[in-house]
């Protein structure tokens with residue numbers, strides 16, 4: 678079972694059309710993703726990250742799995758609008774980190790972002806908290822391993838957003854026992870079972886969860 682999208686094509690196109698922007702740098706980053714087949718969150722979820730950052734007034738943000746900085750850019754724009762703060766960009770690939778730094782230099786937002794190359798879970802363990810908002814998009818089999826660090830570093834009232842929580846429909850395919858699918862299922866059970874987290878699943882793009890730390 679593998680779904681291209683969870684919404685009817687017309688509805689998906691309607692939401693995408695409402696999510697268009699006129700930011701040339703974001704558009705360039707989106708074009709790079711299309712060229713390289715690199716899985717960025719895209720503008721529909723990007724807008725959501727921007728909006729939730731403003732709603733929560735989140736000025737300390739930590740991302741696990743940032744790629745070349747597309748999702749980070751939406752957070753940075755919101756933090757800039759809030760008057761400043763810090764967003765931690767993490768990626769295991771140094772080239773992604775260097776490319777992201779160049780985008781942030783061009784955007785004039787370099788001072789808002791702290792760049793870390795290495796395992797995002799380890800970096801989160803080592804970085805002093807608490808954070809207002811955590812966002813996770815690392816390799817999916819690692820999601821359960823990240824939960825202790827997330828619990829340790831998310832502030833009360835803080836927000837956790839986790840990407841790919843429908844995994845293109847694979848989460849409901851009983852025959853799919855790939856490590857990635859199992860990781861997402863296990864993480865889903867963990868976060869739902871935790872009395873300190875209140876979570877909903879939003880079926881936009883590949884599905885993401887949003888949790889508030891009670």
Ligand SMILES: C[S@@+](CC[C@H](N)C(=O)[O-])C[C@H]1O[C@@H](n2cnc3c(N)ncnc32)[C@H](O)[C@@H]1O
Pocket residue numbers: 716717718719741742743744745746747748749767768769770773795796797798814815816819
């Ligand atoms: C789906 S991409 C991130 C896309 C990004 N969130 C965006 O929307 O622009 C996942 C990234 O996480 C990185 N990654 C995967 N597992 C990681 C880990 N354990 N620690 C650090 N980076 C990791 C990969 O190198 C890749 O660049």
